[in-house]
Amino acid sequence: MRGPYRAPRGRAVGSSSITLWGSGKDKDGNLSTLNFELWNSKYGATGPNLLGAGGKKSVGSATSSARVYVGPFQTGSTGLKLVNGETYSWRAKSVDKFGSSSAYSHTKVPCRFVFDNTRPTAPTVKSSQFPDGDAGDNGFWNDSDDSTWSTVKFGTAGSFTFKAAQTDVVKFEYGFNQGGVQGSVARTAGAPVTTETSLSNVKPPLAGPNVLYVWAVDGAGHRSDPAKYLFYVTPRDKADAPGDFTGDDRPDMFIVDGNGKLRMYPGESQLTDLTKGTGDIASSMSGAYRANPLRDPNGTDNLPMWAGAPSGYWNGALLTHIGDVYGGDGLQDLVARLGGKLWVYPGDGYGAVNIDKRQEILLPSNAPDPAGYRQLVAAGDATGDGKPDFFVTTGTEFWAFIGYNGATVEKAVRLSSTVWGDRDLVQVTDIDGNGVTDMVYRNDTQGKLFLRLGKAASSGGVDLDSLAAAADSASPGGVDITYGASGWQRSNIRLFLGTPDVDGDGVPDIWTLRVDGSVRFYRGSPTAMSGSGTLIVGNSNGVGWKYKQAIG
Numbered sequence: 001m002r003g004p005y006r007a008p009r010g011r012a013v014g015s016s017s018i019t020l021w022g023s024g025k026d027k028d029g030n031l032s033t034l035n036f037e038l039w040n041s042k043y044g045a046t047g048p049n050l051l052g053a054g055g056k057k058s059v060g061s062a063t064s065s066a067r068v069y070v071g072p073f074q075t076g077s078t079g080l081k082l083v084n085g086e087t088y089s090w091r092a093k094s095v096d097k098f099g100s101s102s103a104y105s106h107t108k109v110p111c112r113f114v115f116d117n118t119r120p121t122a123p124t125v126k127s128s129q130f131p132d133g134d135a136g137d138n139g140f141w142n143d144s145d146d147s148t149w150s151t152v153k154f155g156t157a158g159s160f161t162f163k164a165a166q167t168d169v170v171k172f173e174y175g176f177n178q179g180g181v182q183g184s185v186a187r188t189a190g191a192p193v194t195t196e197t198s199l200s201n202v203k204p205p206l207a208g209p210n211v212l213y214v215w216a217v218d219g220a221g222h223r224s225d226p227a228k229y230l231f232y233v234t235p236r237d238k239a240d241a242p243g244d245f246t247g248d249d250r251p252d253m254f255i256v257d258g259n260g261k262l263r264m265y266p267g268e269s270q271l272t273d274l275t276k277g278t279g280d281i282a283s284s285m286s287g288a289y290r291a292n293p294l295r296d297p298n299g300t301d302n303l304p305m306w307a308g309a310p311s312g313y314w315n316g317a318l319l320t321h322i323g324d325v326y327g328g329d330g331l332q333d334l335v336a337r338l339g340g341k342l343w344v345y346p347g348d349g350y351g352a353v354n355i356d357k358r359q360e361i362l363l364p365s366n367a368p369d370p371a372g373y374r375q376l377v378a379a380g381d382a383t384g385d386g387k388p389d390f391f392v393t394t395g396t397e398f399w400a401f402i403g404y405n406g407a408t409v410e411k412a413v414r415l416s417s418t419v420w421g422d423r424d425l426v427q428v429t430d431i432d433g434n435g436v437t438d439m440v441y442r443n444d445t446q447g448k449l450f451l452r453l454g455k456a457a458s459s460g461g462v463d464l465d466s467l468a469a470a471a472d473s474a475s476p477g478g479v480d481i482t483y484g485a486s487g488w489q490r491s492n493i494r495l496f497l498g499t500p501d502v503d504g505d506g507v508p509d510i511w512t513l514r515v516d517g518s519v520r521f522y523r524g525s526p527t528a529m530s531g532s533g534t535l536i537v538g539n540s541n542g543v544g545w546k547y548k549q550a551i552g
Helices: 464-468
Strands: 011-013 017-025 031-040 056-058 065-074 087-096 111-115 124-126 158-163 169-176 183-186 197-202 208-218 227-233 253-256 262-265 267-270 273-281 288-291 306-308 318-320 334-338 341-345 375-378 390-394 397-404 409-416 423-429 438-443 448-452 481-484 493-499 509-514 519-522 534-537
Touching: 017 031, 017 087, 031 065, 056 065, 124 227, 158 208, 169 197, 183 197, 273 519, 273 534, 318 375, 334 375, 375 423, 390 423, 397 464, 409 464, 423 493, 438 493
Parallel strands: 011 111
Antiparallel strands: 017 065, 031 056, 031 087, 087 111, 124 158, 158 197, 169 183, 169 208, 208 227, 253 262, 267 273, 288 306, 318 334, 334 341, 375 390, 390 397, 397 409, 423 438, 438 448, 448 481, 493 509, 509 519, 519 534
Protein backbone atom coordinates (compact mmCIF):
# COMPACT_ATOMS: atom_id res chain seq x y z
CA MET A 1 0.00 0.00 0.00
CA ARG A 2 1.43 3.38 -1.09
CA GLY A 3 0.95 6.68 0.68
CA PRO A 4 -0.20 9.93 -0.89
CA TYR A 5 1.92 11.70 -3.44
CA ARG A 6 4.01 14.70 -2.59
CA ALA A 7 2.63 18.25 -2.83
CA PRO A 8 4.63 21.49 -3.24
CA ARG A 9 6.42 22.84 -0.17
CA GLY A 10 6.84 26.27 1.32
CA ARG A 11 4.43 28.25 -0.84
CA ALA A 12 2.46 31.13 0.63
CA VAL A 13 -1.27 30.50 0.95
CA GLY A 14 -3.64 33.38 1.51
CA SER A 15 -7.07 32.04 0.68
CA SER A 16 -10.09 32.28 2.95
CA SER A 17 -10.37 28.49 2.62
CA ILE A 18 -8.01 25.62 1.83
CA THR A 19 -8.44 22.18 0.33
CA LEU A 20 -5.90 19.35 0.67
CA TRP A 21 -5.51 16.66 -1.99
CA GLY A 22 -3.87 13.25 -1.85
CA SER A 23 -3.54 10.07 -3.91
CA GLY A 24 -3.16 6.50 -2.62
CA LYS A 25 -2.90 2.96 -4.01
CA ASP A 26 -3.50 -0.58 -2.64
CA LYS A 27 -2.39 -3.61 -4.70
CA ASP A 28 -4.87 -5.78 -2.78
CA GLY A 29 -7.81 -3.57 -3.70
CA ASN A 30 -8.69 -2.95 -0.05
CA LEU A 31 -8.05 0.82 0.13
CA SER A 32 -10.61 2.48 2.43
CA THR A 33 -9.60 6.03 3.42
CA LEU A 34 -6.94 8.67 3.17
CA ASN A 35 -6.26 10.29 6.53
CA PHE A 36 -4.95 13.89 6.49
CA GLU A 37 -3.29 15.85 9.27
CA LEU A 38 -2.53 19.59 9.47
CA TRP A 39 -0.57 21.28 12.26
CA ASN A 40 1.30 24.44 13.11
CA SER A 41 4.92 23.67 12.28
CA LYS A 42 6.26 25.31 15.42
CA TYR A 43 4.58 22.58 17.52
CA GLY A 44 5.89 19.67 15.45
CA ALA A 45 3.93 16.65 14.19
CA THR A 46 2.84 15.83 17.73
CA GLY A 47 0.94 19.12 17.95
CA PRO A 48 -2.85 19.31 17.56
CA ASN A 49 -4.26 18.06 14.26
CA LEU A 50 -6.26 21.08 13.13
CA LEU A 51 -8.44 18.99 10.83
CA GLY A 52 -9.78 16.67 13.53
CA ALA A 53 -12.29 14.11 12.25
CA GLY A 54 -12.62 16.17 9.07
CA GLY A 55 -9.23 14.88 7.94
CA LYS A 56 -10.55 11.35 7.24
CA LYS A 57 -11.77 10.85 3.66
CA SER A 58 -13.36 7.71 2.21
CA VAL A 59 -12.17 6.59 -1.23
CA GLY A 60 -15.58 5.12 -2.03
CA SER A 61 -15.41 2.44 -4.71
CA ALA A 62 -11.88 3.40 -5.82
CA THR A 63 -10.31 0.72 -3.60
CA SER A 64 -7.23 0.12 -5.77
CA SER A 65 -6.22 3.67 -6.65
CA ALA A 66 -7.82 6.92 -5.50
CA ARG A 67 -7.29 10.66 -5.59
CA VAL A 68 -9.40 12.48 -3.00
CA TYR A 69 -9.50 15.73 -1.08
CA VAL A 70 -10.62 17.07 2.25
CA GLY A 71 -12.14 20.49 2.62
CA PRO A 72 -12.62 23.21 1.83
CA PHE A 73 -11.83 24.34 5.36
CA GLN A 74 -12.37 27.97 6.36
CA THR A 75 -9.08 29.51 7.50
CA GLY A 76 -10.50 32.28 9.69
CA SER A 77 -11.73 32.57 13.25
CA THR A 78 -14.74 30.33 12.63
CA GLY A 79 -12.64 27.64 10.93
CA LEU A 80 -9.05 26.47 11.29
CA LYS A 81 -7.99 29.73 12.97
CA LEU A 82 -4.76 29.92 11.01
CA VAL A 83 -2.38 32.67 12.10
CA ASN A 84 -0.99 35.15 9.59
CA GLY A 85 2.72 34.69 8.89
CA GLU A 86 3.05 31.26 10.48
CA THR A 87 4.11 28.03 8.75
CA TYR A 88 1.84 24.97 8.67
CA SER A 89 2.66 21.36 7.77
CA TRP A 90 0.41 18.63 6.45
CA ARG A 91 0.63 14.99 5.52
CA ALA A 92 -1.58 12.01 4.73
CA LYS A 93 -1.52 8.23 4.83
CA SER A 94 -3.51 5.43 3.17
CA VAL A 95 -5.62 3.11 5.35
CA ASP A 96 -7.23 -0.17 4.18
CA LYS A 97 -10.48 -1.70 5.34
CA PHE A 98 -8.63 -3.91 7.86
CA GLY A 99 -7.00 -0.91 9.56
CA SER A 100 -3.54 -1.39 8.09
CA SER A 101 -1.93 1.83 6.91
CA SER A 102 0.97 3.14 4.93
CA ALA A 103 3.55 5.42 6.42
CA TYR A 104 2.71 9.09 6.30
CA SER A 105 3.87 10.70 3.12
CA HIS A 106 7.29 12.31 3.50
CA THR A 107 7.84 11.56 7.14
CA LYS A 108 11.11 13.50 7.25
CA VAL A 109 9.99 16.69 5.51
CA PRO A 110 6.20 17.10 5.29
CA CYS A 111 4.41 19.41 2.89
CA ARG A 112 4.34 22.98 4.18
CA PHE A 113 2.88 26.41 3.46
CA VAL A 114 3.06 29.86 4.99
CA PHE A 115 -0.33 31.34 5.76
CA ASP A 116 -0.58 34.94 4.55
CA ASN A 117 -3.90 36.79 4.74
CA THR A 118 -2.55 40.36 4.70
CA ARG A 119 -2.75 42.50 1.58
CA PRO A 120 0.29 44.53 0.60
CA THR A 121 0.10 48.30 0.75
CA ALA A 122 0.04 50.31 -2.45
CA PRO A 123 3.48 50.67 -4.07
CA THR A 124 5.31 53.91 -4.74
CA VAL A 125 5.80 55.06 -8.32
CA LYS A 126 8.19 57.52 -9.93
CA SER A 127 9.53 58.43 -13.35
CA SER A 128 12.12 60.89 -14.58
CA GLN A 129 10.56 61.16 -18.05
CA PHE A 130 6.98 61.40 -16.73
CA PRO A 131 7.30 63.23 -13.38
CA ASP A 132 4.50 63.37 -10.83
CA GLY A 133 1.91 65.94 -11.91
CA ASP A 134 -0.04 65.77 -8.68
CA ALA A 135 2.37 66.15 -5.78
CA GLY A 136 -0.50 67.54 -3.73
CA ASP A 137 -2.51 64.33 -4.27
CA ASN A 138 -5.67 66.26 -5.11
CA GLY A 139 -6.19 65.35 -8.75
CA PHE A 140 -5.81 67.27 -11.98
CA TRP A 141 -6.56 70.78 -10.84
CA ASN A 142 -4.58 74.03 -10.90
CA ASP A 143 -1.95 73.61 -8.20
CA SER A 144 1.61 74.59 -9.01
CA ASP A 145 2.53 70.94 -9.56
CA ASP A 146 0.05 70.85 -12.45
CA SER A 147 2.62 72.81 -14.47
CA THR A 148 4.92 69.76 -14.38
CA TRP A 149 4.93 68.05 -17.79
CA SER A 150 6.86 65.13 -19.20
CA THR A 151 10.41 65.68 -20.43
CA VAL A 152 9.59 63.65 -23.58
CA LYS A 153 6.82 64.32 -26.06
CA PHE A 154 3.78 62.18 -26.77
CA GLY A 155 4.66 58.97 -28.61
CA THR A 156 8.15 58.77 -27.08
CA ALA A 157 8.90 55.84 -24.78
CA GLY A 158 10.02 56.24 -21.19
CA SER A 159 10.17 54.22 -17.99
CA PHE A 160 8.62 54.02 -14.53
CA THR A 161 10.02 52.50 -11.34
CA PHE A 162 8.01 50.80 -8.60
CA LYS A 163 8.90 50.07 -4.97
CA ALA A 164 7.05 47.72 -2.65
CA ALA A 165 6.42 48.33 1.04
CA GLN A 166 6.64 44.59 1.87
CA THR A 167 9.36 42.10 1.01
CA ASP A 168 6.95 39.32 -0.03
CA VAL A 169 5.70 41.21 -3.10
CA VAL A 170 6.44 39.12 -6.20
CA LYS A 171 5.09 41.33 -9.00
CA PHE A 172 3.49 44.62 -9.91
CA GLU A 173 0.43 44.86 -12.13
CA TYR A 174 -0.32 48.08 -13.98
CA GLY A 175 -2.77 49.77 -16.34
CA PHE A 176 -3.31 53.23 -17.80
CA ASN A 177 -6.30 55.52 -17.28
CA GLN A 178 -9.22 53.12 -16.77
CA GLY A 179 -7.96 51.06 -13.86
CA GLY A 180 -7.85 47.68 -15.64
CA VAL A 181 -4.74 45.49 -15.60
CA GLN A 182 -2.85 45.77 -18.89
CA GLY A 183 0.45 44.14 -17.90
CA SER A 184 2.76 43.10 -15.10
CA VAL A 185 6.44 43.15 -14.17
CA ALA A 186 8.09 40.59 -11.87
CA ARG A 187 9.82 41.34 -8.57
CA THR A 188 12.08 38.99 -6.63
CA ALA A 189 10.34 37.73 -3.49
CA GLY A 190 12.28 38.61 -0.35
CA ALA A 191 14.14 41.51 -1.95
CA PRO A 192 14.55 44.55 0.34
CA VAL A 193 11.84 47.22 0.20
CA THR A 194 14.46 49.60 -1.18
CA THR A 195 14.57 47.51 -4.36
CA GLU A 196 13.34 49.35 -7.45
CA THR A 197 11.58 47.46 -10.22
CA SER A 198 11.57 49.06 -13.68
CA LEU A 199 8.84 49.16 -16.29
CA SER A 200 10.67 50.18 -19.45
CA ASN A 201 9.91 51.21 -23.03
CA VAL A 202 6.44 52.51 -22.17
CA LYS A 203 4.42 54.93 -24.33
CA PRO A 204 1.52 56.46 -22.34
CA PRO A 205 -1.64 56.44 -24.47
CA LEU A 206 -2.58 60.13 -24.16
CA ALA A 207 -1.09 63.56 -24.53
CA GLY A 208 -2.11 65.69 -21.57
CA PRO A 209 -3.32 64.06 -18.34
CA ASN A 210 -2.72 60.34 -17.72
CA VAL A 211 -3.15 58.07 -14.70
CA LEU A 212 -0.96 55.00 -14.20
CA TYR A 213 -2.57 52.49 -11.81
CA VAL A 214 -0.11 50.11 -10.11
CA TRP A 215 -0.89 47.18 -7.79
CA ALA A 216 1.54 45.21 -5.62
CA VAL A 217 0.85 41.45 -5.58
CA ASP A 218 2.37 39.15 -2.95
CA GLY A 219 3.22 35.47 -3.14
CA ALA A 220 -0.20 34.49 -1.81
CA GLY A 221 -1.91 36.37 -4.62
CA HIS A 222 -3.11 39.32 -2.50
CA ARG A 223 -3.38 42.60 -4.43
CA SER A 224 -2.90 45.99 -2.86
CA ASP A 225 -5.12 48.94 -3.48
CA PRO A 226 -3.86 50.70 -6.61
CA ALA A 227 -1.31 53.46 -6.49
CA LYS A 228 -2.61 56.24 -8.73
CA TYR A 229 0.24 58.09 -10.39
CA LEU A 230 -1.02 61.21 -12.18
CA PHE A 231 1.18 62.84 -14.81
CA TYR A 232 1.03 65.05 -17.89
CA VAL A 233 2.45 64.07 -21.29
CA THR A 234 3.81 66.92 -23.41
CA PRO A 235 2.10 67.22 -26.83
CA ARG A 236 3.97 66.73 -30.08
CA ASP A 237 5.43 69.70 -31.95
CA LYS A 238 2.88 69.92 -34.76
CA ALA A 239 -0.47 71.46 -35.58
CA ASP A 240 -3.41 69.97 -33.72
CA ALA A 241 -5.72 67.67 -35.63
CA PRO A 242 -9.40 68.74 -35.77
CA GLY A 243 -11.02 68.34 -32.37
CA ASP A 244 -7.69 67.52 -30.69
CA PHE A 245 -6.77 69.78 -27.78
CA THR A 246 -3.88 67.72 -26.35
CA GLY A 247 -1.61 67.08 -29.34
CA ASP A 248 -2.10 63.31 -29.76
CA ASP A 249 -4.32 63.47 -32.90
CA ARG A 250 -7.37 62.20 -30.97
CA PRO A 251 -10.49 64.37 -30.58
CA ASP A 252 -11.13 65.52 -27.03
CA MET A 253 -14.20 66.64 -25.10
CA PHE A 254 -14.97 69.78 -23.10
CA ILE A 255 -17.66 69.75 -20.43
CA VAL A 256 -19.16 72.45 -18.24
CA ASP A 257 -19.94 70.72 -14.97
CA GLY A 258 -22.70 71.42 -12.48
CA ASN A 259 -20.53 73.96 -10.66
CA GLY A 260 -19.83 76.01 -13.76
CA LYS A 261 -16.28 74.67 -14.17
CA LEU A 262 -14.75 73.78 -17.52
CA ARG A 263 -13.26 70.28 -17.65
CA MET A 264 -11.30 68.76 -20.53
CA TYR A 265 -11.55 64.98 -21.12
CA PRO A 266 -8.91 63.58 -23.49
CA GLY A 267 -10.05 60.97 -25.96
CA GLU A 268 -8.32 57.65 -25.30
CA SER A 269 -5.99 56.00 -27.82
CA GLN A 270 -5.80 52.27 -28.37
CA LEU A 271 -2.81 50.81 -26.51
CA THR A 272 -1.83 48.74 -29.55
CA ASP A 273 -2.17 51.65 -32.00
CA LEU A 274 -1.85 55.20 -30.72
CA THR A 275 -3.16 56.56 -34.04
CA LYS A 276 -6.64 55.18 -33.32
CA GLY A 277 -9.05 55.99 -30.52
CA THR A 278 -11.33 53.77 -28.48
CA GLY A 279 -14.21 56.21 -28.11
CA ASP A 280 -13.63 56.25 -24.37
CA ILE A 281 -12.41 59.28 -22.42
CA ALA A 282 -9.69 59.53 -19.79
CA SER A 283 -9.41 61.42 -16.51
CA SER A 284 -10.26 65.07 -16.87
CA MET A 285 -8.17 68.12 -16.15
CA SER A 286 -9.19 71.71 -15.60
CA GLY A 287 -9.89 73.22 -19.01
CA ALA A 288 -9.38 76.86 -18.06
CA TYR A 289 -7.09 79.04 -15.98
CA ARG A 290 -6.00 82.64 -15.55
CA ALA A 291 -3.13 84.61 -14.09
CA ASN A 292 -3.29 84.31 -10.30
CA PRO A 293 -4.78 87.62 -9.11
CA LEU A 294 -3.32 87.10 -5.62
CA ARG A 295 0.24 86.67 -6.79
CA ASP A 296 2.81 89.41 -6.31
CA PRO A 297 3.72 90.59 -9.82
CA ASN A 298 7.35 90.50 -8.75
CA GLY A 299 7.01 86.83 -7.84
CA THR A 300 8.35 87.22 -4.32
CA ASP A 301 5.45 85.55 -2.49
CA ASN A 302 5.91 82.04 -3.96
CA LEU A 303 2.24 81.81 -4.89
CA PRO A 304 1.38 79.78 -8.01
CA MET A 305 1.52 81.71 -11.29
CA TRP A 306 -1.88 80.40 -12.38
CA ALA A 307 -5.28 80.05 -10.77
CA GLY A 308 -8.56 78.54 -11.85
CA ALA A 309 -11.33 80.51 -13.52
CA PRO A 310 -13.67 82.32 -11.09
CA SER A 311 -16.37 80.19 -9.50
CA GLY A 312 -19.27 79.60 -11.86
CA TYR A 313 -17.47 81.36 -14.74
CA TRP A 314 -18.80 78.92 -17.37
CA ASN A 315 -22.42 78.77 -16.22
CA GLY A 316 -24.78 79.08 -19.17
CA ALA A 317 -22.07 78.53 -21.79
CA LEU A 318 -22.39 76.88 -25.18
CA LEU A 319 -19.14 75.28 -26.40
CA THR A 320 -17.65 74.12 -29.67
CA HIS A 321 -14.19 73.33 -31.03
CA ILE A 322 -12.95 71.86 -34.28
CA GLY A 323 -9.77 73.67 -35.32
CA ASP A 324 -7.38 76.60 -35.12
CA VAL A 325 -9.82 79.49 -35.15
CA TYR A 326 -7.66 82.33 -33.89
CA GLY A 327 -4.03 83.30 -34.42
CA GLY A 328 -2.94 80.71 -36.99
CA ASP A 329 -0.62 79.03 -34.49
CA GLY A 330 -1.83 75.51 -35.33
CA LEU A 331 -3.35 75.07 -31.87
CA GLN A 332 -6.95 74.07 -31.28
CA ASP A 333 -9.16 76.90 -29.96
CA LEU A 334 -12.41 76.89 -28.01
CA VAL A 335 -15.40 78.97 -29.11
CA ALA A 336 -18.06 79.76 -26.53
CA ARG A 337 -21.29 81.68 -26.15
CA LEU A 338 -20.95 83.24 -22.73
CA GLY A 339 -22.51 86.28 -21.10
CA GLY A 340 -24.60 87.12 -24.17
CA LYS A 341 -21.55 87.29 -26.48
CA LEU A 342 -19.54 85.00 -28.72
CA TRP A 343 -15.90 84.45 -27.76
CA VAL A 344 -12.84 82.58 -28.96
CA TYR A 345 -10.52 81.22 -26.28
CA PRO A 346 -7.08 80.45 -27.77
CA GLY A 347 -5.79 77.00 -26.84
CA ASP A 348 -2.46 76.79 -25.04
CA GLY A 349 -1.37 73.53 -26.72
CA TYR A 350 -1.58 71.65 -23.43
CA GLY A 351 -5.32 70.96 -23.24
CA ALA A 352 -6.64 74.17 -21.72
CA VAL A 353 -7.40 77.84 -22.36
CA ASN A 354 -6.26 81.00 -20.59
CA ILE A 355 -9.43 83.03 -20.07
CA ASP A 356 -7.38 86.24 -19.89
CA LYS A 357 -6.65 85.87 -23.61
CA ARG A 358 -10.19 85.51 -24.92
CA GLN A 359 -11.29 87.60 -27.89
CA GLU A 360 -14.83 88.61 -28.75
CA ILE A 361 -16.15 87.40 -32.10
CA LEU A 362 -17.90 90.33 -33.73
CA LEU A 363 -21.04 89.48 -35.69
CA PRO A 364 -22.78 91.12 -38.67
CA SER A 365 -25.65 93.44 -37.83
CA ASN A 366 -28.25 90.95 -39.10
CA ALA A 367 -27.01 88.08 -36.93
CA PRO A 368 -29.27 86.87 -34.11
CA ASP A 369 -28.47 87.84 -30.52
CA PRO A 370 -26.08 85.26 -28.99
CA ALA A 371 -28.18 85.27 -25.81
CA GLY A 372 -30.88 83.40 -27.74
CA TYR A 373 -28.70 80.62 -29.17
CA ARG A 374 -29.82 77.08 -28.48
CA GLN A 375 -26.83 75.46 -30.19
CA LEU A 376 -23.43 76.48 -31.52
CA VAL A 377 -21.54 74.08 -33.82
CA ALA A 378 -18.14 74.67 -35.44
CA ALA A 379 -17.77 73.26 -38.96
CA GLY A 380 -14.21 74.13 -39.92
CA ASP A 381 -14.07 75.65 -43.39
CA ALA A 382 -17.39 74.47 -44.83
CA THR A 383 -17.62 77.02 -47.64
CA GLY A 384 -14.13 76.72 -49.07
CA ASP A 385 -12.93 80.29 -48.43
CA GLY A 386 -10.16 79.19 -46.07
CA LYS A 387 -11.90 80.62 -43.00
CA PRO A 388 -13.77 78.95 -40.12
CA ASP A 389 -17.57 78.71 -40.26
CA PHE A 390 -20.17 78.16 -37.55
CA PHE A 391 -23.78 77.01 -37.48
CA VAL A 392 -26.33 78.16 -34.91
CA THR A 393 -29.89 77.29 -33.95
CA THR A 394 -32.04 79.85 -32.18
CA GLY A 395 -35.74 79.28 -31.51
CA THR A 396 -37.13 77.89 -34.78
CA GLU A 397 -34.30 79.32 -36.91
CA PHE A 398 -31.15 77.83 -38.42
CA TRP A 399 -28.20 80.11 -39.22
CA ALA A 400 -24.78 79.90 -40.87
CA PHE A 401 -21.98 82.26 -39.77
CA ILE A 402 -19.54 82.36 -42.66
CA GLY A 403 -15.90 83.44 -42.79
CA TYR A 404 -14.49 84.27 -39.36
CA ASN A 405 -11.37 86.31 -40.12
CA GLY A 406 -9.87 86.57 -36.64
CA ALA A 407 -12.01 89.54 -35.64
CA THR A 408 -15.42 89.37 -37.26
CA VAL A 409 -17.77 86.93 -38.94
CA GLU A 410 -18.10 88.22 -42.49
CA LYS A 411 -21.61 87.01 -43.22
CA ALA A 412 -24.63 85.68 -41.30
CA VAL A 413 -27.07 83.67 -43.43
CA ARG A 414 -30.44 82.47 -42.17
CA LEU A 415 -30.95 79.02 -43.68
CA SER A 416 -34.39 78.35 -42.20
CA SER A 417 -36.87 80.41 -40.22
CA THR A 418 -39.65 78.04 -39.16
CA VAL A 419 -38.90 74.31 -38.92
CA TRP A 420 -36.10 74.05 -36.35
CA GLY A 421 -38.17 74.18 -33.18
CA ASP A 422 -38.06 70.39 -32.78
CA ARG A 423 -34.69 69.91 -34.46
CA ASP A 424 -31.18 69.87 -33.02
CA LEU A 425 -27.86 69.99 -34.82
CA VAL A 426 -25.56 67.04 -34.22
CA GLN A 427 -22.71 67.85 -36.60
CA VAL A 428 -21.93 69.76 -39.77
CA THR A 429 -19.06 68.02 -41.54
CA ASP A 430 -18.28 65.61 -44.37
CA ILE A 431 -20.04 62.36 -43.49
CA ASP A 432 -20.01 60.37 -46.74
CA GLY A 433 -16.36 61.04 -47.56
CA ASN A 434 -16.74 62.99 -50.81
CA GLY A 435 -15.09 66.14 -49.50
CA VAL A 436 -18.31 68.19 -49.26
CA THR A 437 -19.83 69.24 -45.93
CA ASP A 438 -22.97 67.35 -44.87
CA MET A 439 -25.27 67.75 -41.88
CA VAL A 440 -26.67 65.38 -39.22
CA TYR A 441 -29.60 66.61 -37.16
CA ARG A 442 -32.20 65.26 -34.75
CA ASN A 443 -35.94 65.38 -35.30
CA ASP A 444 -37.35 65.24 -31.78
CA THR A 445 -40.92 64.51 -32.88
CA GLN A 446 -39.81 61.39 -34.75
CA GLY A 447 -37.02 60.45 -32.31
CA LYS A 448 -34.61 59.97 -35.22
CA LEU A 449 -31.37 61.32 -36.63
CA PHE A 450 -31.31 62.43 -40.25
CA LEU A 451 -28.40 62.89 -42.65
CA ARG A 452 -28.60 65.65 -45.26
CA LEU A 453 -25.93 65.36 -47.94
CA GLY A 454 -24.37 68.66 -48.99
CA LYS A 455 -24.01 69.67 -52.60
CA ALA A 456 -20.76 71.16 -53.88
CA ALA A 457 -20.87 74.85 -54.79
CA SER A 458 -19.41 75.93 -58.11
CA SER A 459 -17.04 78.26 -56.27
CA GLY A 460 -15.87 75.53 -53.90
CA GLY A 461 -17.04 74.27 -50.55
CA VAL A 462 -20.67 73.47 -49.86
CA ASP A 463 -23.70 75.15 -51.39
CA LEU A 464 -25.49 76.51 -48.31
CA ASP A 465 -28.86 76.04 -50.01
CA SER A 466 -28.23 72.28 -49.97
CA LEU A 467 -27.99 72.39 -46.16
CA ALA A 468 -31.00 74.68 -45.86
CA ALA A 469 -33.51 72.34 -47.50
CA ALA A 470 -33.57 68.62 -48.27
CA ALA A 471 -35.06 69.31 -51.71
CA ASP A 472 -31.92 71.22 -52.70
CA SER A 473 -29.49 68.71 -51.17
CA ALA A 474 -27.55 65.83 -52.69
CA SER A 475 -29.62 63.31 -50.70
CA PRO A 476 -31.29 60.77 -53.05
CA GLY A 477 -34.65 62.05 -54.21
CA GLY A 478 -34.19 65.25 -52.22
CA VAL A 479 -35.18 63.38 -49.03
CA ASP A 480 -33.13 63.36 -45.82
CA ILE A 481 -31.61 59.96 -45.04
CA THR A 482 -32.51 58.20 -41.77
CA TYR A 483 -29.18 58.11 -39.92
CA GLY A 484 -30.32 56.99 -36.44
CA ALA A 485 -33.51 54.94 -36.55
CA SER A 486 -35.00 55.32 -33.07
CA GLY A 487 -34.52 56.43 -29.47
CA TRP A 488 -32.95 59.81 -30.27
CA GLN A 489 -35.65 62.06 -28.82
CA ARG A 490 -34.81 64.76 -26.28
CA SER A 491 -36.45 62.76 -23.50
CA ASN A 492 -33.65 60.17 -23.97
CA ILE A 493 -30.64 62.20 -25.14
CA ARG A 494 -30.18 65.78 -24.00
CA LEU A 495 -26.72 66.75 -25.38
CA PHE A 496 -24.60 65.78 -28.38
CA LEU A 497 -21.01 66.22 -29.44
CA GLY A 498 -20.51 65.43 -33.09
CA THR A 499 -16.77 64.91 -33.34
CA PRO A 500 -14.16 64.31 -36.03
CA ASP A 501 -13.18 60.69 -36.53
CA VAL A 502 -12.24 59.05 -33.23
CA ASP A 503 -11.71 55.37 -34.03
CA GLY A 504 -9.60 55.69 -37.17
CA ASP A 505 -12.14 54.58 -39.80
CA GLY A 506 -12.28 57.99 -41.45
CA VAL A 507 -15.91 58.73 -40.50
CA PRO A 508 -16.97 61.36 -37.92
CA ASP A 509 -18.43 59.98 -34.68
CA ILE A 510 -20.83 61.10 -31.94
CA TRP A 511 -20.73 61.34 -28.15
CA THR A 512 -24.08 61.61 -26.36
CA LEU A 513 -25.15 62.61 -22.84
CA ARG A 514 -28.34 60.83 -21.96
CA VAL A 515 -31.09 62.01 -19.65
CA ASP A 516 -30.31 59.19 -17.19
CA GLY A 517 -26.74 60.53 -16.74
CA SER A 518 -24.94 57.94 -18.85
CA VAL A 519 -22.62 58.78 -21.74
CA ARG A 520 -22.39 56.73 -24.94
CA PHE A 521 -20.08 56.74 -27.94
CA TYR A 522 -21.52 56.05 -31.40
CA ARG A 523 -19.29 55.04 -34.28
CA GLY A 524 -20.21 57.02 -37.34
CA SER A 525 -21.19 55.63 -40.71
CA PRO A 526 -21.12 57.17 -44.19
CA THR A 527 -24.72 55.98 -44.69
CA ALA A 528 -26.58 55.13 -41.46
CA MET A 529 -25.56 54.28 -37.89
CA SER A 530 -26.62 51.06 -36.21
CA GLY A 531 -26.65 49.77 -32.65
CA SER A 532 -27.05 51.50 -29.31
CA GLY A 533 -23.51 52.82 -28.97
CA THR A 534 -20.84 51.99 -26.39
CA LEU A 535 -21.30 52.96 -22.75
CA ILE A 536 -18.31 55.03 -21.59
CA VAL A 537 -19.75 56.70 -18.46
CA GLY A 538 -22.27 54.79 -16.38
CA ASN A 539 -24.93 55.93 -13.96
CA SER A 540 -24.73 53.19 -11.34
CA ASN A 541 -24.75 55.89 -8.64
CA GLY A 542 -28.02 57.21 -10.04
CA VAL A 543 -26.34 60.42 -11.19
CA GLY A 544 -23.59 59.87 -13.75
CA TRP A 545 -23.39 63.07 -15.80
CA LYS A 546 -26.91 64.33 -15.14
CA TYR A 547 -25.66 67.69 -13.94
CA LYS A 548 -23.24 68.49 -16.76
CA GLN A 549 -24.41 71.73 -18.33
CA ALA A 550 -22.77 71.74 -21.75
CA ILE A 551 -20.56 69.68 -24.05
CA GLY A 552 -18.40 70.89 -26.91
